[in-house]
Amino acid sequence: MNENREDLASEDSLLDATKLVSNLGTRIRYQVYYLEKCGSTQDVARELAEKGAPEGVVVVAEEQESGRGRLGRRWFSGRGGLWFTVVLRPKPDALGLLSLGVGVAVGRVLRGLGISAGLKWPNDVLVDGRKAGGILVEGFTVPGDGIVALVGVGLNVNNELPHGLAEVSVALREVVGARLSRLLLFLNLLREIDNVYLQLLEGRGEVILEEWRRLSVTLGKTVKIITADGEYIGVAVDVGSLGELYIDTGDGVRAFYAGDVVHLREVAPN
Ligand code: BTN
Numbered sequence: 286m287n288e289n290r291e292d293l294a295s296e297d298s299l300l301d302a303t304k305l306v307s308n309l310g311t312r313i314r315y316q317v318y319y320l321e322k323c324g325s326t327q328d329v330a331r332e333l334a335e336k337g338a339p340e341g342v343v344v345v346a347e348e349q350e351s352g353r354g355r356l357g358r359r360w361f362s363g364r365g366g367l368w369f370t371v372v373l374r375p376k377p378d379a380l381g382l383l384s385l386g387v388g389v390a391v392g393r394v395l396r397g398l399g400i401s402a403g404l405k406w407p408n409d410v411l412v413d414g415r416k417a418g419g420i421l422v423e424g425f426t427v428p429g430d431g432i433v434a435l436v437g438v439g440l441n442v443n444n445e446l447p448h449g450l451a452e453v454s455v456a457l458r459e460v461v462g463a464r465l466s467r468l469l470l471f472l473n474l475l476r477e478i479d480n481v482y483l484q485l486l487e488g489r490g491e492v493i494l495e496e497w498r499r500l501s502v503t504l505g506k507t508v509k510i511i512t513a514d515g516e517y518i519g520v521a522v523d524v525g526s527l528g529e530l531y532i533d534t535g536d537g538v539r540a541f542y543a544g545d546v547v548h549l550r551e552v553a554p555n
Pocket of ligand 1: 324325326327349351352353354355356358360362367368369370408409418419420421437438439440
């Protein structure tokens with residue numbers, strides 16, 4: 286077992302993050318709100334942000350009763366998983382790559398534990414082809430108070446997955462063969478989100494993109510993308526500075542800013 290993982294093997298409480306977060310030495314001044322249960326941490330965070338919560342407020346819950354994923358999909362959030370939302374107040378320039386950037390942060394943390402995580406566009410965290418987590422960034426403006434980004438991260442850690450999801454989803458406990466400490470994962474994720482955010486604020490988005498490309502399991506594959514205005518098939522060739530995916534559809538390269546991607550097959554190298 287990877288030695289970093291052994292550190293993660295003992296049980297501990299997410300509640301401790303409320304105190305430990307101040308020792309992380311991050312630029313974002315995190316303040317953790319711990320909840321046993323809520324509807325969605327996104328909604329709790331939104332309410333706090335609308336009331337003026339500063340950047341760095343984080344809502345973490347043991348259980349969400351109506352966790353959601355992209356496109357309003359249901360996100361199963363039983364006990365044992367890691368479900369949290371960070372309130373950020375980014376400059377507009379940093380918004381475009383925030384979702385991909387948080388994916389990179391998750392990728393860094395998991396790979397640091399020896400887990401071979403990959404990123405599927407736009408925001409899925411895959412391990413061995415199955416979904417271990419997802420990222421949901423919801424942005425809105427508060428009149429007179431600038432942009433707010435609610436950065437939601439969901440990771441299947443020690444939780445049981447609903448039966449129907451076993452083929453497409455995986456919990457990290459199954460991958461590692463042992464329960465992991467959600468507390469240490471959570472603190473590492475907050476530290477890495479801080480690092481990525483700083484890079485974005487400093488205009489170093491290209492570095493994040495380069496890292497995303499390396500972690501990507503989408504680029505180089507023949508994919509089908511399902512969008513609001515139709516379905517397209519082609520080879521995923523790149524991502525751009527707004528997080529968009531470029532697909533070579535055979536009659537040109539097209540940019541997609543939203544959609545669901547299905548991986549069809551690897552393109553054989555020339
Ligand atoms: C996706 O893959 O579609 C994104 C899933 C994001 C789930 C997280 S869990 C914490 C936060 N609260 C939610 O209701 N959703 C996000």
